[in-house]
Amino acid sequence: MTVRPLRSDEVEAAAALAARAFFDDPLFQFVYPDPSRRLAGFAGEHAAYVRYVYAPYGVCEMAEADGALAGLALWLPPGAEVPAWREWTALPALVRGAGLRRLPAVRRAYRAFDDAMPDGRFWYLGLLAVDPEAQGRGVGSALVRAGLARADAGEVGTFLETGTATNVAFYRRLGFEVTGEIPLPGGPTHWAMWRAPDSTPDSLRV
Template sequence: MMTIDVAPARRAEVKSLARVLGRAFYDDPLMTWMMPDDARRARALPRIFAAMTRHHFLAGDATEVAGRDGGLGAAALWDPPGRWRQTPREELRMMPAFLLAMGRQVGRGQAMADLMKKNHPEEPHWYLAVIGSDPTVRGAGFGQALMRSRLDRCDAEGAPAYLESTKESNIGYYMRFGFEVTGEIRMPDDGPPIWPMWRAPR
């Protein structure tokens, strides 16, 4: 079995990282609700993930990529404890990309972000905002390598971790890493539910 390399994401990798996450989230229920048009969603998601990574996540030094033979297979966007809120300046810098990507659907994106913020735990924790594998390598252990890399650090620091699962089918996967469902957040306009999950350190 060939080794999967996990490393901090570099600025030069933002575009390829964003393309991988865009493909990973193309059929995600939350993204489909936010941007129902398939073609628009395919174009928009890489732009959104690139803006988030470039203007917020890279500064937290907690974005990681997993690759094999120089090819990038998966990415995880984490926030360190105390850093999950985007600053007004970061939000301002991301806004042009969001507006360009989402157009009239930007209101739904805002509604989602507001609900997630309202339900976000206050206790200091590592926040896994986004994790995704390219569909071509799904099931090959890339996501697992990324989860282990950061959760080992959480355990070493005695720090809890938090995420929101946007797919019911992924809940069992996260539970294997020690996450537990703490509730359900439902989007407006008959939108899909998402499941907040918390992991105590081991």
């Protein structure tokens, strides 16, 4: 398995993979309550985020296994300043998938994530997605560890949010700890998780 930068011609396939991975996620059941519109809505929204937010201002990495796309990780580095209009580029996809009536509720939920961001400098893991057919093969761990190596090299922490207890356990195995809860207005509560930088030499890590 190889972790490498996502190419521009792979964005659509990566967004579709992420949509499959998050189909049953509590947040995206809330954002896209109609299952028949969820895959297309999520994929359109996150393709826009990749192109206009994470690709120009962050790091987009994929895991390749047996010549196929197996996972995706989206990161923002410490101090990233993303202009507001960049995030607005996902609004058309949100409207198509969630419906115009739901847009205010969805935006309130997303703002709760913004309000929960910690102070200081840190790497932010905005998305980790593993193709359902590649689950259990270490894809997610490989993608996260690649990002943690950058954070450790820069001696800064790493922050993320997750909405499932299974994911909390997964991230704890990688050194994250729960720092609080993020109640989303009208939606599911998420956990905020933080990992301090690790100065242990690679040769001594288990």
